[in-house]
Amino acid sequence: MIDYRNLRVALLGAGAVGSQVAALLLKHADELADRAGAGLELAGIAVRDPDAPRDADLPRELFTTDAESLIVGADIVIELMGGIEPARTHLLAALNSGADVVTANKALLATHGPEIFDAADQVGAQVYYEAAAAGAIPIIRPLRDSLAGDRVQRIMGIVNGTTNYILDRMDAEGAEFADVLADAQRLGYAEADPTADVEGYDAAQKAAILASLAFHTAVPLDAVHREGITQIDRAMMDAARRAGYVIKLLAVCERLTGEAESSASGEAISVRVYPALIARTHPLASVHGANNAVFVQAEAAGNLMFYGAGAGGVQTASAVLGDVVSAARRHVAGGVGVGESTRANLPVVDIGRAVTRYQITLEVSDRPGVLASIAGILSDGRVSIATVEQAVIDPTTGAATSTDTETGAASARLVIGTHKAREQDLSETVERLAASDVVTRVVSVLRVEGD
Known part of the structure; x- marks a missing residue:
């Protein structure tokens, strides 16, 4: 028997995720109450247009356009509006009123995380954000809690489903980027304006959140190096396949040692997002479709x-509701919220400090002495050659064909692994x-990760 009072839950936003969260809160109210130790009363849903079509059938009387009034008196505020404003203002108002906050807003946390966490600390409230970094995949709690005694x-991470879907199909079908992107937009995997996904902005926001947790250091978004996938083409996919690799858009968060000039401990952080080669035997190579x-x-x-769906209304709602139950349990147990651990204060260095392997693809004159000249340039730059593949370019078609012999063609393509x-x-x-x-x-330069 539950003898704790009902907790008032305010929901801001009723899009694909928000409407599913509301539907599940109403449908499984008794079960969630048993898990939380208190009843969860959905006090209302703040939206711009109460009459807009929703992904779930929800009672009309729950909707309001007055988010400020809804927040007053709420014990838990769920923010699923997205964007920076008015989400930031509403979250700060909720925290200042003493409410715990649940959010999936990666853009807001990546740009204003320290401000929001500090506001929570001031009043002893808690910010929950399991759905902000990888959709339904439970990664925030493992980094923040389970691995708190370890050194990551x-x-x-493959943290953007749209780009993984595009690259996976390009690899499997030999399709071109533009064709697969158009299919992704028709299927609803990509927005009409896909810039946030294909240029790596979404992944960079998630990388900043993951790095902050893993290394106990506030990582600003502008410190994350970012590249997208718009330059990836069939030829690059073919070269990767021949070398035993697959191309993925990766978020890489790495602890660097031997950086004495950067910190007293000689450690620093590198955080970067870019398309990279990864061996087909690596676990990340088997992540297909829109999964993360x-x-x-x-x-x-x-x-x-950690593997699973990185997006989707119902899937992301699962992570949000897990946070809601955690927030409710904290209310029942009492006590202040647990602040974020960002006291390591490790410096975030630019990408120039990162060390990895590379695949360099060059179009060169097909004549004697070319490879020796290129090897000399690489050696002078402290870059050592590991492998070389030569492909002759057909002057009539522009296609490249692998070969081990001299052909007399006017130009050739070299794929150099370092x-x-x-x-x-x-x-x-x-x-x-x-x-x-x-x-x-220079046709392309790709990093090789996962070694």
Whole structure:
């Protein structure tokens, strides 16, 4: 028998996720109350247009356009509006009133996280955000709680379903980027304006959140290096396949050692988002379709993999409701909220400090001495060659064909795999290659991750 009073829950936003959260709160009220130790009363749903069509059939009387009044008196406020304003203002008002907050707003947390967490600390409230980094995948609690006694060394994540869907189909079908993007938009995987996804902005926001948790350091969004996938084409996919790789848009959050000039501990953080090659034997290579996965490497726990749906109304609602139950349990138990652990204060360094392997694709003159010249440029730049593949370019079709023999063709394509090198050295070396008289153009440079 539950003898604790009902907790008032205010919901801000009733889009794809919000409407499912409301429907599940109403449908499973008794079951959720048993888990939480208190009844969860949906006090109302703040929206711009109460009469707009919804993904779930919800009582009309729950809707209001007055978010401010709804927040007053609420014990738990669920923010699923998205964007920065008015979401930021509403969240701060909820926290200042003493309410706990549940949000899936990655953009808000990536840009105003410290302000929001500080507001919660001031009043002893709690911010829950399991759905903000990887949809339905439980990754926030493992990083914040389960691994709090360990040292996370590295995180690699596929945290954007749209880009994974596009790259997966390009790899499996040999399709071109523009064609698959159009299909993704028709299927609802991509927005009419896909910029946030395909240019890596969404993944960068999630990377900032994950890195802040993993390394106990506030990571500002503008410190995250970001590249998108719009330059990935069929030729790059083919070269990756021949070399035993697949291309994924990865969020990489890494602890760097030997950075004495950066911090007293000699450690720093590198946070970056870009399309990268990953071996087909790596667990992340098997993440298909619009799914997400986060691969964590910890000092004591070793390698951990978290996999599942990274988006979707019902799926994300699952993570939101888990946070609601946690917030309700805290109310029943009493006590102040647990603040975010960001006291490590490790510096976030630019991508030039990162060390990884690379695949450089060059279009070159097909004549004697070319490879020797290129090898010399790479050696001078402290970049060591691991593998070389030559492909002759057909002058009539522009297609490249792999070959091990001299053909006399006017131009050829070289795909060079490197040993590990520092990003700054690699970048300067690529500039010298581009300026060389034996290189027609630098076709692409891809990092190799997962080794």
